[in-house]
């Protein structure tokens with residue numbers, strides 16, 4: 369199990385898997401957006417690096433779009 373939330377393959381407690389970093393800089397300084405895939409419904413979305421650990425799917429878990 370990958371413990372670093374920014375590593376591809378990391379899955380958080382909400383079953384959201386990190387698919388790797390995008391080329392888009394995040395909201396916080398020095399942060400990047402990451403592609404996240406929901407393991408429940410396979411929906412893909414972007415998340416700020418610091419939010420990966422607590423991110424919820426915006427399709428099936430009511431998370432932020």
Ligand SMILES: [Zn+2]
Nearest residue numbers: 406409425428
């Ligand atoms: Zn989902």
